[in-house]
Structures are given as structure tokens and as C-alpha cells.
Amino acid sequence: xxxxxxxxxxxxxxxxxxxxxxxxxxxxxxxxxxxxxxxxxxxxxxxxxxxxxxxxxxxxxxxxxxxxxxxxxxxxxxxxxxxxxxxxxxxxxxxxxxxxxxxxxxxxxxxxxxxxxxxxxxxxxxxxxxxxxxxxxxxxxxxxxxxxxxxxxxxxxxxxxxxxxxxxx
Amino acid sequence: xxxxxxxxxxxxxxxxxxxxxxxxxxxxxxxxxxxxxxxxxxxxxxxxxxxxxxxxxxxxxxxxxxxxxxxxxxxxxxxxxxxxxxxxxxxxxxxxxxxxxxxxxxxxxxxxxxxxxxxxxxxxxxxxxxxxxxxxxxxxxxxxxxxxxxxxxxxxxxxxxxxxxxxxxxxxxxxxxxxxxxxxxxxxxxxxxxxxxxxxxxxxxxxxxxxxxxxxxxxxxxxxxxxxxxxxxxxxxxxxxxxxxxxxxxxxxxxxxxxxxxxxxxxxxxxxxxxxxxxxxxxxxxxxxxxxxxxxxxxxxxxxx
Numbered sequence: 001x002x003x004x005x006x007x008x009x010x011x012x013x014x015x016x017x018x019x020x021x022x023x024x025x026x027x028x029x030x031x032x033x034x035x036x037x038x039x040x041x042x043x044x045x046x047x048x049x050x051x052x053x054x055x056x057x058x059x060x061x062x063x064x065x066x067x068x069x070x071x072x073x074x075x076x077x078x079x080x081x082x083x084x085x086x087x088x089x090x091x092x093x094x095x096x097x098x099x100x101x102x103x104x105x106x107x108x109x110x111x112x113x114x115x116x117x118x119x120x121x122x123x124x125x126x127x128x129x130x131x132x133x134x135x136x137x138x139x140x141x142x143x144x145x146x147x148x149x150x151x152x153x154x155x156x157x158x159x160x161x162x163x164x165x166x167x168x169x
Numbered sequence: 170x171x172x173x174x175x176x177x178x179x180x181x182x183x184x185x186x187x188x189x190x191x192x193x194x195x196x197x198x199x200x201x202x203x204x205x206x207x208x209x210x211x212x213x214x215x216x217x218x219x220x221x222x223x224x225x226x227x228x229x230x231x232x233x234x235x236x237x238x239x240x241x242x243x244x245x246x247x248x249x250x251x252x253x254x255x256x257x258x259x260x261x262x263x264x265x266x267x268x269x270x271x272x273x274x275x276x277x278x279x280x281x282x283x284x285x286x287x288x289x290x291x292x293x294x295x296x297x298x299x300x301x302x303x304x305x306x307x308x309x310x311x312x313x314x315x316x317x318x319x320x321x322x323x324x325x326x327x328x329x330x331x332x333x334x335x336x337x338x339x340x341x342x343x344x345x346x347x348x349x350x351x352x353x354x355x356x357x358x359x360x361x362x363x364x365x366x367x368x369x370x371x372x373x374x375x376x377x378x379x380x381x382x383x384x385x386x387x388x389x390x391x392x393x394x395x396x397x398x399x400x401x402x403x404x405x406x407x408x409x410x411x412x413x414x415x416x417x418x419x420x421x422x423x424x425x426x427x428x429x430x431x432x433x434x435x436x437x438x439x440x441x442x443x444x445x446x447x448x449x450x451x452x453x454x455x456x457x458x459x460x461x462x463x464x465x466x467x468x469x470x471x472x473x474x
Binding site: 092093094095109110111112114116121123124125126127128130132150152153154155 | 231243298300305322325326
């Protein structure tokens, strides 16, 4: 599968590709979940690896928890996630099309994304909810990500999960 | 200075719900119906741009609770380019829909040349958004959401746009005219003249009030959205959601003429007439008469070829 990954962005949409392309590399993550039932927040470590792919027309990432160093003595448990995200710029829609394919629970998620000011906002509508995943505070060495849900059409948002990421290389 | 008219045919029905299971709405036939009824001959446009008919999908598209939401975005971007091109050529853009979701592409095209207000003529508020109805129970129809989406309420898919961002138009720059169901749904926070209020004040006074509001807001550029269900169902029943009270054709022509006569209106979209609900075509002619009487003055100067 040497054709899967790419060294850089396609010249076709170089400016748009850079929006997610600046995340290429390997990141250590601290993931915090905020249960809806009021129980205390739960934290786990993880890793997040991004790369250009498909002749530079896509950005892929692999989302994992726990971090590899925490599973040295055993295989990853069946319910511990190692999932694939595919992000493809769609010039007809002037949006990113996003899919997540989880291996732990069979999750499959579709979203649309755009850079809005300094953030990259991803969104999907499910049932009566809007769900947003937002990349924010992006620097060369760190970024922040949050997963929020709105049950009132985007008027208010509840933080379900957030990630602090630190670049490993 | 008056400008030549450019007709843009947008044969859409993707913003409407199926009239019954498995049946597509017929509004996509409208551009051809109005052209066949003489609109082109009456307005002598500088150009007629024909856009493709978008495919209609009955089932939900991924990650959106808006029927045909992905398709609407794609074709709104195309329509926006057509409108932008017409305005860049100093032409008055007359967009023949289609359903009310064409408003998004029209505003997108108009906004690319700067600030642009909206006069929204419609028998309904078209202000549905995920905060005021149950999106889980059924797919939403963009033709009932166009004002909410245009003012930035709803899914990212149809509220965040290239270059313009969000919203396409600010609440304060919108004037809505003709809503007859004000008590039934959340009222949009815009300047409003309901159908009942228009009955009280009359068309001449309405026109003066609208112009005064445009002057107050210093809106030199305005887009005019015309959902033909602003007409009373007794004069135009061939629409998706007919009702009363509403305008008659002479009142509508007078209002359109007054507004376009200000020189502030850069374009007009016409939506929701359904030729399939008008099998003998009886209603196409009065629609053409109304548009022609209001817009013909625009064709007297310009680059007509």
C-alpha cells in the first residue's frame, strides 16, 4: 500500500489541504470525557497520527487510546480504540468530507468541516442533535480539540470530550 | 441607472418535501413554463443562463437532517456563481426557480460583491431551524428554512459559505413581507409586515415603509425573494402551501415595481409556482404579466443584444 500515504499536499487544493495538513505528524494526547450522568470526568492517554494521503488529496489520521507505551505488555483490548479518520477536500462543496471508522465498536461517523477563523469546525446532524468536533489553538507543537453537542439547534453546546495534544514528532 | 436583465433558470425542487411518497415536487418545471408563457419575449433579457436540474433524493444524505442538504449546497454554490457573474456584468439578475432554497445561492452571489439586504416576500416565515422544531421526527425541508439558513441559523452545511462566511444576511438587514401564519411558529427577529398588517395599511403605504427602512439601514443593495405563495390562494393555488389572506397580482406588481424603482434591488428570485399543480397552465400567464409589468422598465437601458 505504498500509494496510500503521500509526502505532501496536492497542488490542486494546496491552500485548503494545509488546513488539516499542518497537523501531519505524531501527537501525544490527553483525552478527557465528561459523562452526562454527572459522574466525575475520566481521563485517558492516547496518540494521534496525521498524514497526507491519496496523492496529497486527503489527510488521514489514526486515533488511538490508550497510548502505545501503556499497552507494551499486552495487545490493545477489544474495546480500546484504534480508528481511522479520512478527510477529503470536496471542491464542489467547498467543504471537507470526513469519515471516522472505529475498530473497537464499529463506529462509522460522517461529518462536514470548514475552517472558521482560527478553528477547524466539523459538524454532523444526528436525530435532534448537532455534534461538533473543533480543532482550536493550533500551534506547531500543540493543539486542542473538543467534542460538543447541542440539543437546541446550536444555541448552546455541552462539552462531552476534549483533547490536549502535544507533538511528539 | 437601469440595467439589462439576465434570466437565470434554476430548475430546482430539492428544497421541498415529496408531495406524496415517491413523487418529486414539480417546481423544477417552472423556468420552462414561464419562458414558454412569454417571459423571455416580454423582458428581452441580455442573456438566459440555464443551470442544471439537481438530482432529487428521497432518503437522508449523510450527516444532515435537511433533505437533499448536500445537493443544495453544491448547487447553491453554482447558482451563486451565476448570480455573481450577472451582477458583475451590471445586469439585474432574475432567477427563475425552483423552490425557496434557491435564495441561498442568490444571496451568496449578491454578497460576493458586498453588503446586500434582503426583502423576503413569502406567505410563510420560512424560519424553521433545529432550535424550533423536532429534527429527529422527519427530514427538514430547506424551502421552509431559507430565512433561518440565510441569517445563519442551522447546520454548518448550509450556513457557512466561502468568502462570505456566516450569515449571508444580518437579521437587521432583512425585511419580511406577507407571513400569514405569524402565531403558529417562532417569529424571526427581523423587520416584518404580516399579511394581516398589509391588509390594513395597503400596498402604497407598505412600499413607503419598506423604502424608509432600507434608507435607515443605508442598504444600497438589496436582494428580493419572491415566494409566489405570498399571493392569495384564490389567485394562485398552484403552490406547495397555498393560503389566505394574501396579495393579488396587481398588488404584487405594484410592490415589485415600487421596490425595483428605487434602484436598490440588484436581483429577484421567483419561487414555488408548481406547473404540475396547474395542468392547463392557466396561472403561468398572470405570473409573467406581473413580472413583466414590474420589471420591463429595467430593460429600457442596458446592454440588450
